[in-house]
Amino acid sequence: MRMLILGTAAGGGVPQWNCACAECAAARSEPSLRRRHASLAVESGPGRWYVINATPDIGEQIEECPPLHPGPARRATPVAGVILTDAELDHTLGIPRLREASGLEIVATGTVRAALSDGLRLDRVLAPYSGLSWTPLPETEPAALDGGPLEIQGIRVSGKRPRYAADLDPAGDAWVVALRVRDMRDGKVLVYAPALADWPDELDRALQDADCVFVDGTFWDDDEPRRSGFTERTSTQMGHLPITGPNGTAERLAALPAARRLYTHLNNTNPLVHPDHAGHRKLAEAGIEVAQDGALIEL
Numbered sequence: 001m002r003m004l005i006l007g008t009a010a011g012g013g014v015p016q017w018n019c020a021c022a023e024c025a026a027a028r029s030e031p032s033l034r035r036r037h038a039s040l041a042v043e044s045g046p047g048r049w050y051v052i053n054a055t056p057d058i059g060e061q062i063e064e065c066p067p068l069h070p071g072p073a074r075r076a077t078p079v080a081g082v083i084l085t086d087a088e089l090d091h092t093l094g095i096p097r098l099r100e101a102s103g104l105e106i107v108a109t110g111t112v113r114a115a116l117s118d119g120l121r122l123d124r125v126l127a128p129y130s131g132l133s134w135t136p137l138p139e140t141e142p143a144a145l146d147g148g149p150l151e152i153q154g155i156r157v158s159g160k161r162p163r164y165a166a167d168l169d170p171a172g173d174a175w176v177v178a179l180r181v182r183d184m185r186d187g188k189v190l191v192y193a194p195a196l197a198d199w200p201d202e203l204d205r206a207l208q209d210a211d212c213v214f215v216d217g218t219f220w221d222d223d224e225p226r227r228s229g230f231t232e233r234t235s236t237q238m239g240h241l242p243i244t245g246p247n248g249t250a251e252r253l254a255a256l257p258a259a260r261r262l263y264t265h266l267n268n269t270n271p272l273v274h275p276d277h278a279g280h281r282k283l284a285e286a287g288i289e290v291a292q293d294g295a296l297i298e299l
């Protein structure tokens, strides 16, 4: 299984357009410090890729990634579709950017689909441009993606809703899933979980046989968002288990058997966005990596 890391930042990216903090300022003058919004492309077949979460950066992410470039026919694209782990704006605003497509397959839970249709009205807005075709994300058991050899399954993580969907009354409560991808040829398993408000037993079970695991690295510690002054809420209250501290995820991640264990979806307040921060060494000692934009992973 081959995958390409298209971005590793939480909502806003690094730099965030309205942020003058030291990390965002540094990323403005040093492009290697930039992080685009978190997204991962997975190769579903020769020259066919699914993008997990469509971020506001998706146009640039495709341009910066040669395997996703169009051709040889004028409008042939290797981007076969989009798989969504949730309906958050940083994971869905890229869908309208793909409206030049002749059609676009979106794989999502019924809850996420309803949020995008009834909350963002994406179906209606995009119908005159490019029809969206929806594929339900299988939850109870894995199902083949794109005819195989990959099979996918959504593992329910939490009922955390996007803020715009607070008053919606959609079908079900499959708001946030971890995406499990298994290669039927060799049994290799990827789990992509960029939003963890919770670490349910079902997720823990799905992680036990994974070879590569990406998890929510939005905040380093629970108090970080409050300390940064942009909210009164803790990381946990914002729907993101922090990396360190009493309900931190690092110990659980370190205990997993996966050969590759990575944090992604880093907020611009997270000290890990600085490559010299001591946290990188601490995590590396536990066998944990911080995902880097542009990296190719082959399982």
Ligand code: MLT
Binding pocket: 010, 011, 012, 088, 089, 090, 195, 238, 239
């Ligand atoms: C989140 O990860 O909690 C959301 O993407 C926040 C946001 O809307 O920016």
Ligand code: MN
Binding pocket: 010, 011, 088, 090, 265
């Ligand atoms: Mn987010």
Ligand code: ZN
Binding pocket: 016, 019, 020, 021, 022, 023, 024, 025, 268, 269
């Ligand atoms: Zn900043």
